[in-house]
Amino acid sequence: MTTAVAPTLPFRDPALPLAERVRDLLSRLTPRERVAMVHQYSPAIPRLGVAEFRTGTETLHGVAWLGRATVFPQAVGLGATWDEDLVREVAEAISAEQRAFHHHRPPVVGTGRNSLQGWAPVVNPLRDPRWGRNEEGYSEDALASARLGTAFCRGMSGDHPVYLRTAPILKHFLAYNNEEDRCTTSSGLRPRVLHEYDLAAFRLPIATGAATGVMAAYNLVNGRPCHVSRLLERELRTWAEPTGHELFNVSDAQAPSNLVDPEHYFDDHAEAHAAALKAGIDSFTDNGEDSATTFDRISTALERGLLSMDDVDAAVRRQLSIRFRLGEFDPQLDPYAGIGWDVVDSPVHRALALRAATDSVVLLKNDGLLPLAADRRVAVIGPLSDxxxxxxxxxxxxYRITVADGLGVEGVEGVDRVVLRTVSGLALTAVGEDGLLAVTDTGDSDAAAQFDLFDWDLGALTLRSAATGRYASMHDEDQRVYAERDQPGGWDVHETFSLEPGGDGGELLRNLHNGRYARVDPATGDLTMTAQAPAATRFTRTVVRDGVADAVAAARQADVAVVVLGNDPHINGRETQDRADLRLPPAQERLLRAVAAVRDETVLVVMSSYPYAIDWADEHLPTVLWSSHGGQETGRGLARVLRGEADASGRLPQTWYRGGDPLPGRLDYDIIKAGWTYQYHREPALYAFGHGLSYTRFEYSDIVLESGELDRNGEVRARVTVRNAGDRAGVEIVQLYVRAVGARYEAPLLRLADFRKVRLDVGAAAELEFRLPVADSLAHWDVTTESFTVDPGRYELVIAHSAAKPLRTAGVTVAGPAPEPRPALRRPVLAADFDDYTGIVLVDATREDGDAVAPAEETGRLLFCSVDLTGAARVTVEVSRAESGSALLELWSGERLLASLRVPSTGDRHAWTSVEAELPKALAGVHDLYVILTGEQRLRTLSFAS
Incomplete structure (x- = not known):
């Protein structure tokens, strides 16, 4: 509850500049009030009429966790549209619904109002398709991620020059692509990967003012937690300065506490919180609604001199700035205050959801089976069919429009319906209105004793009661199981089970959440998930309906079989859990092959959060499509594409690798060295980045250049004409790539430079002009100058249907002097600025700042190309060693040993010392310098002197 305040206070005057209003309100807050505002749940200040404030409503592809709201395709599905206008419209709809929840519905947790800060979009590039959160990102390409993320932010924030509709937050900064041990793993980013790839996805939405802040990631980068990364200030806030607005950055949930436990990066929480606040975290999402803990830690840091009130004031100033821009203090002027509840799931938003679901479908293969003729009898089969x-x-x-609904047929899931009986013959049964599972004396024909058994691979099963139509779920409070859940879900999934061999032909039923086995009370028949294996009840399984047989029968009776396979987003790949591999669940693969064996005209629809290795399907089936989990209109959108009512306009936002293609390690974030994404992966993909078929045919003219000779400050101007040469209207994604020819560095095979989505009627053509600043589109990060640079030389522009299908190429030449060698005597050479390496990991030089290198195991090797050692007579290395004893550091030029240095123990990895050695006489000229590190040590810099 707030108290009325006289409108004469300056911060209440909308005619004053924003900065002045923020400054006035900040000056009226007591130190205790300011410290309290650093937590996610910022308390009300009745004496000033200031309401309580909370950061964060989840808005990734619809307003989440607050109740029924329009659900659009997953972010990776929106990425497949390659459509900035559509993504912006989707975000506009989401933000309008977020406003409606803010104004008209109480929060599910806490008091006050639902937050107008939107925790979306996710712009982390999708480096590894096994990432459990693959569904949350747009693309494996940094440019595509940045542009779609910018469009989403624009839609969320609105077009008003003063007020925001909502405040979008970019997630997750930085280099976050693995779930397992995510709070303790470190993502190694060499400077080129940092600047060309991971930072690049964040730069555009921040530099254009579209995003209002970032959420820091759980992981570490080069050994330092993201929540204390100086990049928050050095890069992000620097990019934002020209926009006139400061970023308001938030932590991820519980991440501030993680700095001490489990990361053990700091000794105590006051020190850790101080470091995060000074690094650029303005709001602490920690300990749920308990703001007292954060208050105490920040207060302790102030008392100990680890923080000043200026540090706190900077964070509070940024929060207040966002709150003013959201119209909190000017409700009479807020252009979005009148949004009503009727926008939620409105007809307009339903139509937009259908458009998004339709445009996100990607046609991967089509040997003429699609579009489906109206007179074809269709069977819709598979565990995701209905x-x-x-x-x-x-x-x-x-509401939910499934694929079966969209095609107007009854789905055949193709899963077994089973009865589970104890050795005494009693059947596991869903009894009563709540569907409590117990064993009873009933027959196999009793629906209450029958369960549909869904096999999601890796031993993860779900059991859906034939009687209730709901999934079996274990309750934590009593360990009983109830067939009551509409779907598996929640942070801790309680609906997954396994059936494991139990001896004597029996099976043990285990709940995967608590790890315990089913035990039946022999006196009452009650079942609880409380037993260890030796005391568990054994069951026998009887199949009362053969799922594959049903599917085969349905396929025989149809002209076309549409088999819908894929994942449940809560199982075997989600936040906190990466995927084991790229394969389809074997049970789904067997179902597909059985159907295809009796029906040549089989369409595979993969509905999933990520790519699969579907080599067999590509080889043996005429048609394959992919859709993300496309929201409430998924089925209608897919049906429109299957029937040809809409062109197949989606294109893949990431590479689909082949099953036999060994992927790099999950923690290998060096896309250059490891060979990640279309830019560096050299093996042929199953389906390449940008791939997707249309129902019509497009022809391209040659690329016409305004000039083929450019300087580094110039602009590439290129035109190309695309024409619909087919017999129906269609949609094309025109993709423009660039590549450096004969580069001195390991350049991408191709790099996306621009893209356009065009809709063309039969015979229609569109002339597209591309204008690419040379300094942006042809640049690479130069480790010698520690900046983006464009080397002189030859470059190619490639118009392509995908990263694997170039269509037209034109060459340009950039003029300018040749790159100079690395000057050894002018400044220290940073160890992390290497050109190549073997057996090296990137680590933190200090807790606060800087990178260093260390051997990954016993020995590591660095290469620094073209180092001008003219006049160098001695070398000094800045090193540390935590272990006792010493390690060895050697400098080589080719086969010539230049120096051998012993690295002494410094007692701590962050305690640095300098070691010096003389170089051979008459050392001159440009050398490729090798540094070999043997034994536990860290190297920060190399300095050469005459």
């Missing part, structure tokens, strides 16, 4: 799944960041579907 269901739509929500994911962790989904809103609640207001």
């Amino acid at each position: 269901t739509l799944f929500e994911d962790w960041y989904s809103g609640t579907h207001p």
Whole structure:
């Protein structure tokens, strides 16, 4: 509850500049009030009429966790549209619904109002398709991620020159692509990968003012937690300065506490909180609604001199700035205050959800089976044929149009219906209105004793009661199981089980959440998930309906079989859990092959949060499509594409690798060295980045250049004409790539420079002009100058249908002097600025700042190309060693040993010392310098002197 305040206070005057209003309100807050505002749940200040404030509503592809709201395709599905206008419209709809929840519905947790800060979009490039959160990002390409993320932010924030509709937050800064041990793993980013790839996805939405802040990631980068990264200030805030607005950055949930436990990066929480606040975290999402803990830690840091009130004031100033821009203090002027509840799941938003679901479908292969003729009898088969799944960041579907619904047929799931009996013959049964599972004396024909058994691979099963139509779920409070859940879900999934060999032909039923086995009380028949294996009840399984047989029968009776396979977003790949591999669940693969064996005209629809290795399907089936979990209108959108009512206009936002293609390690973030993404992966993909077929045919003219000779400050101007040469209207994604020819560095095979989405009627053509600043589109990060640079030389522009299918090429030449060698005597050479390496990991030089290198195991090797050692007579290395004893550091030029240095123990990895050695006489000229590190040590810099 707030208290009325006289409108004469300056911060209440909308005619004053924003900075002046913020400054006035900040000056009226007591130190205790300011410290309290650093927590996620910022308390009300009744004496000033200031309401309580909370950061964060999840808005990734619809308003999440608050109830029924329009659900759009997953972010990776929106990425497949390659459509900035559509993504912006989707974000506009989401932000309008977020406003409606803010104005008209109480929060599910806490008091006050639902937050107008939107925790979306996710712009982390999708480096590894096994990432459990693959569904949350747009693309493996940094440019595509940045542009779609910018469009989403624009839609969220609105077009008003003063007020924001909502405040979008970019996630997750930085280099976050693995779930397992995510709070303790470190992502190694060499400077080129940092600047050309991971930072690049964040720069555009921040530099254009579209985003209002970032959320720091759980992981570490080069050994330092993201929540204390100086990049927050050095890069992000620097980019934002020209926009006239400061970023308001938030932590991820519980991450401030993680700095001490489990990361053990700091000794105590006051020190850790001080470091995070000074690094650029303005709001601490920590300990849920308990703001007292954060208050105490920040207060302790102030008392100990680890923080000043200026540090606190900077964070509070940024929060207040966002609150003013959201119209909190000017409700009479806020252009979005009048948004009503009727926008939620409105007809306009339903139509937009259908458009997004339609445009996100990607046609991967088509040997003429599609579009489906109206007179073809269609069987819709598979475990996803008649269901739509929500994911962790989904809103609640207001309704669900499944693929079977969209095609107007009854789905055949193709899963076994089973009865589980104890050795005494009693059947596991869903009893009563709540579907409590117990064993009873009933027959196999009793629906209450029958369960549909869904096999999601890796031993993860779900059991859906034939009687209730709901999934079995274990309750934590009593360890009993109830067939009551509409779908598996929640942060801790309680609906997954395994059936494991139990001896004597029996099986043990285990709940995967608590790890315990089912035990039946022999006196009452009650079942609880409380037993260890030796005391568990054994069951026998009887199949009362053969899922594959049903599917085969349905396929025989149809002209076309549409088999819908994929994942449940809560199982075997989600936040906190990476995927084991790229394969389809074997049970789904067997179902597909059985159907294809009796029906040549089989269409595979993969509905998933990520790519699969579907080599067999590509080789043996005529048609394959992919859709993400596309929201409430998924089925209608897919049906429109299958029938040809809409062109197949989606294109893949990431590479689909082949099953036999060994992927790099999950923690190998060096896309250059490891060979990640279309830019550096050299093996042929199953389906390449940008791939997707249309129902019509497009022809391209040659690329016409305004000039083929450019300087580094110039602009590439290129035109190309695309024409619909087919017999129906269609949609094309025109993709323009660049590549450096004969580069002195390991350049990308191709790099996306621009893209356009065009819709063309039969015979229609569009002339497209591309204008690419040379300094942006042809640049690479130069480790010698520690900046982006464009080398003189030859470059190619490539118009392509995908990264694997170039169509037209034109060459340009950039003039300018040749790059100079690395000057050894002018300044220290940073060890992290290497050109190549073997067996090296990047680490933190200090807790506060800087990178160093260390051997990954016993020995590591660095290469520094073209180092001008003219006049160098001695070398000094800045090193540390935590262990006792010493290590060895050697400098080589080719086969010539230049120096051998012993690295002494410094007692701590962050305690640095300098070691010096003389170089051979008459050392001159440009050398490729090798540094070999043997034994535990860290190297920060090399300095050469005459």
